[in-house]
Amino acid sequence: MARSRIVPVPPNWFAVVMGTSIVATGAHALPVRLPGLDAVAWAFWALAGLALVVAVLATAAHLRADRGALRSYLDDPAVAPFYGAPAMGLLAYGAATLLVARPLLGHAAVAVDAVLWLAGTALGLATAIGVPVLAFTRHRIGVDAASGAWLMPVVPPMVSAATGALLLPYLDGAAAQTMALACYAMFGASALAAIVLITQIWSRLAHHQRGAAAAVPTLWIVLGPLGQSVTAVGLLADHAGPALGVSDQTLRIFALLYGVPVMGFALLWLAIAGAITAMTAREGLPFSLAFWAFTFPVGTMVTGASSLAAHTGAVALDALAVALFALLLAGWGVAATGTVRDLRARRMGVLSVPQEPANA
Template structure:
């Protein structure tokens, strides 16, 4: 067994961001590489683009404030996310064929391997959007069929990542106390996304044991992801308190903590919504109560973390180089939008509706900013070269 020691994470993560994560140089513009060479720097972290784009569409579809044109715009964004998923999937397969050693090294790298949670979440996000928005375009039967495929593959890959990546961390690497960062959550969050998006499929399953089985599978994935996330968030909180902020290039990963928080609130609420179709009245009523007892306190902590993340980002704004970790501003924030929306549908309390709309406005701003920087980096070729 090969053991790799990961020490002094503030410096190491910075160097990793330069060596493994495509980073845009602030002072230099490099020529665009040939299409084949562009694949060299492709990693699983690129699927965060699909996640961030897809969550904009999904959160818009259920936003408490609906106005003419919003659903049509959300459908266009969903189509864009679906197209990005196809393009990146093809490119990733080509990357594995052309650069197998680099591709395999991602799975062994203490930072890059965390982002193997991104591909399954990209599949799940686009699948949910297909059911919620794509059904208007391709019809409900086709949308359900596509979502089943994407949900099944995404769930299988997500469960594999949730088990394999922590196992590799335990057996292949030694981490110092200051090594923890928000990316550690990426492998354990996909089952929570499966639980939230799987709830949308439950009404399309035959009643009785099949529907009940699906509900309990989603609840089990909710639990395994939640407990793993709580343990990891505790370590990240401790790391920030005892060792300070991460390197400037990794500050955006602080926002990743919002992902399991917002998604767990969303999952609890959506599973409670469909529970009456799968469980007896008493059990389904219990899930409805749990959605509030769990959801509201978790929502409160998510807002606290959001405030801290905004403060940390503002504190380091002048030294933050653009890189692909900036997509961490989008998907986690989007889960807080959907979580607030779910709480509004369960309570009718305007505070949740107002928060959902405010967070969606922030999400749109973040997505536009990060997308613009990404397009600029692709156009100039800087995202395909490690920074000097």
């Protein structure tokens, strides 16, 4: 009889939590209330909770059984960036709980979100600092290695900025001021880091083309910091004014002046990534967990467009948010279907994953 073996559960499995949570949040945020939208939000919130529990338990079991796994993953330049995924998974589910489940859970939803925000923010800041330090001191990286995956460790502070803004109405005094300042600081840190990395990704594509087919879906990760930054400034404009002693109107002007151009670039990148993905799919696009990049990054564009629509009342932005939400649902369907088929093909009732650099 073959011996039982440890099934690897690298951090990119938390992308399932991220991608499912953002559907619930996006459904809640849409400026147009469509029939069945609330049911969609509730269903995806429940699915995300199940995915989070499974991912946490499976990860804990794996790390307990294989004490060297964490170090091995951190030493691998293809896997280490994805330690941003657990942080964003916690943050994304916390926000979904606050927005969707508060009618059911009451103040407990606020408490759950606060705990997940603190844990996700601490982990996210650790990855935003630690993974680049490893890349700059220990990892050996090729000149053509830049990919959307490089954004994973630096995006969590942006997610903290957006989700932290949702907690501001439950704080007051110095606590609210500190939270608002921290959110804007994390917004700036993540946005500037993302700009540096996106230029490297563009340069790599121009000089070395798209690379391996399995890595193509990671191009969609670029949408994450773009859409999330628009969401962050929009939510901070809604909630940070009293804490900072700044008028809501001033913060909303900044949100619009920043958000509209960035959303424009995000749409440009969406068209580029979509075209490259379609070309690659015709030639053969193998499944990997990178398919979950079709979800959370697009979801941040949904919440960003919804925020802009709420601040402007523009019908065009309402339509954009709905169209992006339809794309999000399609992306989630593709990623979820591929994941289920892959697990069935492996004939396993537990999580497993190929150790590919393209995983997301």
